[in-house]
Amino acid sequence: MKRFRHKLYFKVAAAIALSAAIVAVLSSYFFYFDELARNEQDSREHVHQLSRTVEKTASIAVYVQDSVLASEIIDGLAINDLVSEVELISEPGFSVFSGEGSLVGKEGVSTLLLYHPFSESEVIGELKILPNEAFIARNAKDAAVNQAQMLALLTVVTAILVSFIVHKTLTSPLNRITNKFEEIKPGETCHITVPRFHQQDEIGSLVKGINALVSSLNQSIDSERNLREKTEILEKKFRLIFEQASAGICLIDSENLLVTANPAFHRIIFKSHSIADAIGLCLTDWFYNKQQLESFLTDIRQSHHLDTVALDLKMKTLAGSPDCWVHCLFSKVLDGESQSSLMIEVLMYDVTERTEREINTRFEADHDGLTHLKNRRAGRRSLMDLFERAKANSKIAVIMNIDLDNFKTINDDYGHEMGDLVLIEVGRRMMSVFRNDDLCVRWGGDEFIVGCYFDSSHFETRSLPAIEKLAAELREALNKQIKLNGELSIKIGGSIGIAIYPQHGDDLESVLSAADSAMYKSKQEGRNQYSIFNSELTDGSSTCSKSHPKA
Template sequence: MINVQGLGFRFSLFLVVAAMLVVLTTAEFFYRATYENEINEANNDIEELFQTVGATASIAAFLEDEDLAKEAINGLVKTNKILAASIKSETLYYQANVTEAINKNTEPRVFVVRHPFMPEESLAEVNVYPNFEYIISQAEKISTDNSYSLYAEALVVGIVALFITYYIIISPMLRVGRSLHKITPGTNERIDMPDYHAKSEIGALVKDTNQLLSKVEEQFTQERQLREEIEFLEKRFRMLFENAKTATVLMAENGIIELRNKAFNDLVEKTGLGIKQDYGELLDELFDTPEAMKSALQEAFARNEFATGEYKLKSSADESAIWVQLIASPLITEEGERYFQLALNDISSRRQELQKLALQADFDALTGIYNRNGGEKLIAKLMRKDHQFALALIDLNGFKAVNDIYGHDAGDEVLIFVAEQLKEKIRKNDVAIRWGGDEFMLLLQADDEDSVQKVVDKVNSGVKQPFYFNNETKPTVVSMSVGVAFYPETSRNLHALIKLADIAMYKAKQNKVSAPDDYLIFANQYRLDDEDMS
């Protein structure tokens, strides 16, 4: 089947059409040129015929010889190119076929007959009537024959040109095209060089195409290698992702989880909430305080930053709380789709350890009650909330003698006993603090001296119980000296409040021998100067 869109067919059609246009134009031109040439030739022939019989006509007119005139005229009309002729002088007239010529409206050509001896003198005139029908028919015949010859010649030339073009250009290009069509890109297949075209434009096209195929093969090879590397890395990444200890999810903006690893499922199962496809926007259904979490994340996302924070998860189990460190970052694909990557590190154990460390930092290891650091935090907290309270600073009397006589173990025993008495005798809302060494402090929810006096007296009664060390028959007794300051009545400054309580306590300590019952003194009567406040 002929491919009408093929290069060979289109080129052949173009060549034929172009040849026909050229032939038609040329044939028309040659037809007209030949026609005019034949008309001119016929006129020239008529003139030559007259020249042939002109001498006879001249003598016939000179001699007035009718026979010679007849011979001359009949000689003219014998040719096919002359329809009729006549000779006319003053004494002589002869014509042949003039009537027929006149009937055909043929215009004559007039020739002057000169004197045979005096050329400047005219003797007669000869009218020659051309046979235009014959002349035109002959001119048309010759022109048509020439046109046919030109058509035939053009056809032969066109066919030869077509065959030459086909075998030199079209056929090699078709072979190149078929070869290129059969080649699989990325392989080592190449186009064979057509014969006799190593240095032609077709050869250059084949070379360039082969170079392009080589580059394509190289790119395909690199792409295959890159794809293999990507597949390798993807497997490694998936292995790392699936086996990562950190719970990780990739979720769409609508909350649908696109990717999750085993650690995330394990973490959700640990909460007892159950595995499902989504847990709300930014996993808010998993968190104990979702609004705070979402607010922090959205604020960071607005600054185009990743967000991080520590949050407690909801849990249906009765086990200890689950805390996670959340790291979230927004991702935008090349198509403009928005995703979120969230990593949740289980920090429950670390949180518990920090709580233990916090307890260790705020509680006394020997007695189990608050230490000075924890006590100062409690006092500062009450002051921030503007609560009224009494701060009772206690110093033990006789404790140094216990350490000196019975040793530090005995001293520790006394401290533990005192701390137990403090915890036991104070009220539920009051707090006992080991301030340092043998100093203690009571943080009392009281705003009057009577309430403080009752609590401290009760504590003092418990502390003054006798100790017997090393089977001694003589008991050892410790007592207290107490200084009390009120917040905010005594001072609103923490440092000043403690300083004033300390001053009052030392005043009470001066009474331990002379007036032991006056072991409690209130600091309202004392004031600090600017130097003591600093």
């Protein structure tokens, strides 16, 4: 034992064994608690991921109040062992749950807000999930124990294996090399043979360095030449990718001038300017909101957090050309030669078709498909915004409730197709009477709502003549003959009820109710006229201050 304890391989083996024992104990101890916490965290994150996978479907279920779809979503979540109970609720009182009761007030509940399918800022409900804490804790503990045991066993096995490998690959070859060095005599040429399996490692390098210094130098030169050839090949490939890419690629300097650009970039820019070469021109000149884009590029250069930013931008186009939208990805890069000049790389994709589809989708969601006026949902939202504007500026907003007279007889006598043509023409005439900033809404069927903003705070003294003039123009427009297919033409009027915010109500519902009462007053007094709501009568009924029949 005394003879071997001074040997290198004995010292290495003893050091590895002692280190392995210490590492096995400490790592198993700390790894157990770390693995326990991590498994519990992974399980809770998995529960959260489950809720995110059904977020869109749950939003649709809440939006359409579909209890069957909601139950399928909840059952699909509750079947997972990590989930104890699930509940899907919304403000109007719609609630579906998997357990014995509601999860409101229970501890540990994970809540996911559900947003309106067409408005990401409007919350319409919540998806609540109660994790199965007992199952999570049990699984986490079992996994942590197994991992700790496996770690300890792996450490011991690794120590034994490392000791054996170190002896075979390090201490034993070094011992043989040392013996060879001891056999070398001054003045004699001795070639040390590289030990087996060590031609490419440090031991082999040591022997090769002694035997073939010149050979090593030649190999370095050959390696450098091969590397240069590979670099040239890669440069050609990247140049080919740059020139053949379908996305427009360019570099701009600190003045937003183009330094280089690929053919795809020139094809996109050709829609804005008929130029043969864009190099040296200013990138921001080809877009609307030039100053905002310049400010944005300055922020990218100065900020340490904005390295890559994506934007959808509208390009200026040639006269008579359609609109063009591009998706741009801006990334900061350093000049490869100076490594000090900051440049911006721009990747540009033509997304005109996608943007137009999004615009059309938003239009279809907010407008009536027949008359192209705002639908009831979008109209209600716009009317509330109109009231907020009037309230903020201490002005008034006028609501007109229009109900077409005898419209049912048109459908009965001529069919719904002719009725649709009448509604389309009514919508067109309404749009011709009111300004672009006025709101024309098809409220439902043959009922329409118009909202107007008046820059006045007292409608009786200043705005009343203008309101009556506007109502008279609308009545006259609706009273004109409507030509249908062939020689057929009909005449249809409308009963109009007018209410003013805030004089006739302090919210949208009360003003709409007042306008509806005024409209029915017009119906009672012979139709085809307009009436202004009067809330000052003492009989408690909603009547009108004025009725204006057709002259």
